[in-house]
Amino acid sequence: MADFVHITRARSARRIQRSGIAARSAGHAGGRGVYCMPVLPSFTLTYQWVRELRRWHSGVLVAVHLRLPDDEPVTVGHYGAPPRAVTAAQAVAAVRRLDDPRGCEVFVPRAVTTAEVRRIRDVPQGVGWRYLPGAHGRRPCPCPACLPRGARNVARLRRRFPYNDPPRPKGELMAQLRTAGTADEIIDVLWELGRGRRGGAEELAYLVDHPDPHVRDTLNDALRAYRGREARRLRARLQLTEVSASTSKSC
Incomplete structure (x- = not known):
């Protein structure tokens, strides 16, 4: 028989003792089942998933120890790689052979019965890794x-x-805008100006009649970050400019 541990919420303990572990987790192949970890000689490696799972589950977590037949079909592998199909005994042996079994998981493609649940125990809530193995x-x-x-x-x-990198000061951006020689350079500066809330939209009024439509579109987007009557007036002018350009094309 192969021993595994499944981490779950403490509030589910009574339900598990009464009816087992439901097959609610999705496997890599699309089926439903139960994720668990082989019981290893190392306490930290056995319960390594506690700290990471606390990021996604509120409340206290507990460890459910379960025992499966050696020939039970399961899959085993690192959480970031495709798993391989093995038996429960082979999964335990494969994980024990690894120099660093952090991030490994075993997937049982079915529910776990009450007869297979051995015990439920409390575990320290800070044991294991968080975000990814070796992230500390x-x-x-x-x-x-x-x-x-x-x-x-x-x-x-x-x-x-x-x-993202912190936004550059408006004075620096305006100085770059005044020296911009191409439409692409103007668009790059306008995009940065639109990242934060700004004031003094009148400084951009000369771009309303720019011949490049991409510059005018970017200006319209950037003006959404500006406050005040002048910003609203410039956006209205841009709309009129676009209407006029569309009318002249149709004619």
């Missing part, structure tokens, strides 16, 4: 996929490690 001491990736909105400490991490 590395700069976190602040992209929306790695740090989803509303997750714990996301705002603090994004202040320390911004996803």
Whole structure:
């Protein structure tokens, strides 16, 4: 028999004792089942998924120990790679042979019965890795996929490690705009001006009649970040300019 551990919410413990572990997780091949980890000699490696799963599950987590037949069909592999189909005994042996089994997971493509649940135990909530194995001491990736909105400490991490470079001062951008010689250079500066809330839209009035339609479109987008009556007036002028250009083309 092969021993595994499944991490779940503490509030699900009574339901699991009564009816087992439901096959709710989606596997790589599209089926439903239960994710678990072989019981290893190392306490930290056995319960390595606790800290990472706390990012996605509120409340206290517990460990459900289960025992499966050696010939039970499962899949095993690193969470970031396609798994391979093996038996439960082969999955335990494969993970034990690895020098670094962090990030490994075993998928049982069915529900786990109450008879296969051995016990449910409390585990330290800070054991294991977070974000990815070996992430400690590395700069976190602040992209929306790695740090989803509303997750714990996301705002603090994004202040320390911004996803985009901080916007340049308006004075520097306006100086570059005055020396821009091509439409592409003007568009690049206008795009940066539109990243933050601005004032003094009258400084961009000379671009309303620019002959390049892409410059006018980018100007219209950039003016959305400006406040005040002048910004609204310039956007109205741009709309009239576009109407006039469309009318002259049709004629």
